[in-house]
Amino acid sequence: MFTRIFSAALWGIESIPVEVETDVSPGLPSTRVVGLPDAAVKESLHRVSSSLKNCGFSLPLGKLTINLAPADLKKEGPIFDLPIALGILQASGQVGSSEESADCWAIGELALSGKIRGIKGILPFVAKAKEKKARKVILPKENALEAQIIPGVVTCPVEDLKEAVQAWTSAPQKPLAASPCFEPAKSALEKDFSEVKGQESVKRAIEIAVSGFHNLLLIGPPGGGKSMLAQRIPTIFPPLSLEEAIEVTNIHSAAGKIKPGEGLITARPFRCPHHSSTEAGIIGGGNPPRPGEASLAHHGVLFLDELPEFRRNALEALRQPLEEGKITLCRAKFSVQFPARFMLVAAMNPSPSGRAQDYQAGRCSFAQTQKYLNKVSGPLLDRIDLHIEVPKPDPKLLMEKKQAESSASIAQRIMEARAIQHRRFKDISLLLTNGKMGPKEIERFCTLSSSASRLLSQALEDLGLSARAYGKILKVSRTISDLAGKEKIEEEAILEAISYRTLDRQYWT
Structure with a gap:
C-alpha cells in the first residue's frame, strides 16, 4: 500500500516542502530510505522501529520503501521521524x-519510547504549511508556543506517537484567528546608563547612533568603558514591533536558538561573538546553510569587541550586510539569502599595547601600531557612520555618588526622534530610520541651509572624504536635526556629524 505525508526540510531560514512517500509491498523483509538522506535520516528507521513497538504498533513485514521528495534536495536531521x-x-x-x-503536515523527532522531542525551525515550517493551505499541522508539544505565532493554522501539539496518531485521524479544530497578545519586552540585560559616570560626549554619540540606527566605532585605551557602554545600548533601543519580532523569531528558530517552551522573541537581539569566530560563524554558511551572528542580530545590535582581533575575511564579509541589510551566500550547489539589518557596534584599542602614544614611549613601534590598525580595512571603516574616541574617565567623576542620566530618559528622546522618522518614511516600504536611507532619500530629505552646505563642501575638500562618507555625514546630521526637532539641517548639525568622521584620518594616516 502507498501513502503520502507532507513535511518540510529547513533550508537557510525557510522551509522547503518534502513529501514523505511510504510503500509496503510483498517480498523479502527489507527497508530502504531514498531521496538524498543524511546519516541522521537513515538512522531514523531504528528510532521509528523502537517507538512503534513501545507504543503498541509493529514494523510491517515485507518490502518497505520510504522516499523523501524532491530527491535532489539533501535531507538532514531527525525531523522526519514522525512523518x-x-x-x-x-x-x-x-x-x-x-x-x-x-x-496534513507532520514533523518531529521520536525517542525510542515513542515520546516526541522538540526540534528547531518550527516557525518557518508552520509558515510554509499555512502558505500551502495545510488542513492541520502535527508537531512536538515543546514547540507549541512557537507554532502559535502564525495565525490561521490548525496546530496539533503532541507529546508522543499515540497522541500523534489520534491527532492524525481526528477532525481538525478551528485555527487561531490572530497571533497571541504581543507585549514588547525590555532588554534582558539588567544594566543602565546611569551606572556610567562621565563620558558624556560618548553617550551623546551613542544616542545619535541608536536614534538613526547608525553604525558605531568606539576607539580608546583599556579601562575607558567601551564594553560597558556598548552593553547598555539595548536598554535605550525602541521596542520591537510585532512584524520585527516575528522576523527575529523566524531566524532564531531556524538557527535552533529558541529553547523548548519559548515562543515569540520580544526583546531586541544583542549578539557579541568572540573574536575567534570564523567567517561562516559571522555571516552564516554550511550545507545546508545556517544563519550566522549577523543574521541573529537582525533588528538589533552586533557588538564586535576587540575589532582588529577578528579574522580579516570575517570582517570584510560584513561589507554587504552593512550596505544592503542582507547576506547572499552563493555556492556551487545553492544560493541562499539571510536578512541582516543590524546596528554594528565595534570597539578597539588605538594600538597593540592599548594607548595611542605608546610607540613614543617605546612600548611598541610605530610600524607595529600601523600593522595593528590596518587589520581594519578602509572600506569597512567607511561603512561605519560614527567614529568615537573613548578616553579614560576622570577619576574625580568615578568617586562621585551622583548618578548619571538613566537609560529611560535617553530612550524617551530616541523614541521622539524615531517617531519623526516614521512619519517621514511612512510612504517608503522597508525604510524606518535615517541610517538606512539610500541616495534618493538623502537627496529628498536632507535639506541643508546655505551655511551648512558651504561648510560641508569645504570639509569634503579639506578632509578628502569619499562619496560614501559624504552620505554618512548627511544621514547622521539628519538624525542630529531630528533630535533637536529641526526640519532643515543647520550648520551645527553638520559640524557635529563631521566631528564623528575624523578619527579614521587621525589613526589610519
Whole structure:
C-alpha cells in the first residue's frame, strides 16, 4: 500500500516542502530510505522501529520503501521521524486513512519510547504549511508556543506517537484567528546608563547612533568603558514591533536558538561573538546553510569587541550586510539569502599595547601600531557612520555618588526622534530610520541651509572624504536635526556629524 505525508526540510531560514512517500509491498523483509538522506535520516528507521513497538504498533513485514521528495534536495536531521512513522502505520493498515488525514503536515523527532522531542525551525515550517493551505499541522508539544505565532493554522501539539496518531485521524479544530497578545519586552540585560559616570560626549554619540540606527566605532585605551557602554545600548533601543519580532523569531528558530517552551522573541537581539569566530560563524554558511551572528542580530545590535582581533575575511564579509541589510551566500550547489539589518557596534584599542602614544614611549613601534590598525580595512571603516574616541574617565567623576542620566530618559528622546522618522518614511516600504536611507532619500530629505552646505563642501575638500562618507555625514546630521526637532539641517548639525568622521584620518594616516 502507498501513502503520502507532507513535511518540510529547513533550508537557510525557510522551509522547503518534502513529501514523505511510504510503500509496503510483498517480498523479502527489507527497508530502504531514498531521496538524498543524511546519516541522521537513515538512522531514523531504528528510532521509528523502537517507538512503534513501545507504543503498541509493529514494523510491517515485507518490502518497505520510504522516499523523501524532491530527491535532489539533501535531507538532514531527525525531523522526519514522525512523518515516517505515520506513513508506515498508514501504509501497513494499522491506521486507517480518512479525509481528516489528507493534506496534513507532520514533523518531529521520536525517542525510542515513542515520546516526541522538540526540534528547531518550527516557525518557518508552520509558515510554509499555512502558505500551502495545510488542513492541520502535527508537531512536538515543546514547540507549541512557537507554532502559535502564525495565525490561521490548525496546530496539533503532541507529546508522543499515540497522541500523534489520534491527532492524525481526528477532525481538525478551528485555527487561531490572530497571533497571541504581543507585549514588547525590555532588554534582558539588567544594566543602565546611569551606572556610567562621565563620558558624556560618548553617550551623546551613542544616542545619535541608536536614534538613526547608525553604525558605531568606539576607539580608546583599556579601562575607558567601551564594553560597558556598548552593553547598555539595548536598554535605550525602541521596542520591537510585532512584524520585527516575528522576523527575529523566524531566524532564531531556524538557527535552533529558541529553547523548548519559548515562543515569540520580544526583546531586541544583542549578539557579541568572540573574536575567534570564523567567517561562516559571522555571516552564516554550511550545507545546508545556517544563519550566522549577523543574521541573529537582525533588528538589533552586533557588538564586535576587540575589532582588529577578528579574522580579516570575517570582517570584510560584513561589507554587504552593512550596505544592503542582507547576506547572499552563493555556492556551487545553492544560493541562499539571510536578512541582516543590524546596528554594528565595534570597539578597539588605538594600538597593540592599548594607548595611542605608546610607540613614543617605546612600548611598541610605530610600524607595529600601523600593522595593528590596518587589520581594519578602509572600506569597512567607511561603512561605519560614527567614529568615537573613548578616553579614560576622570577619576574625580568615578568617586562621585551622583548618578548619571538613566537609560529611560535617553530612550524617551530616541523614541521622539524615531517617531519623526516614521512619519517621514511612512510612504517608503522597508525604510524606518535615517541610517538606512539610500541616495534618493538623502537627496529628498536632507535639506541643508546655505551655511551648512558651504561648510560641508569645504570639509569634503579639506578632509578628502569619499562619496560614501559624504552620505554618512548627511544621514547622521539628519538624525542630529531630528533630535533637536529641526526640519532643515543647520550648520551645527553638520559640524557635529563631521566631528564623528575624523578619527579614521587621525589613526589610519
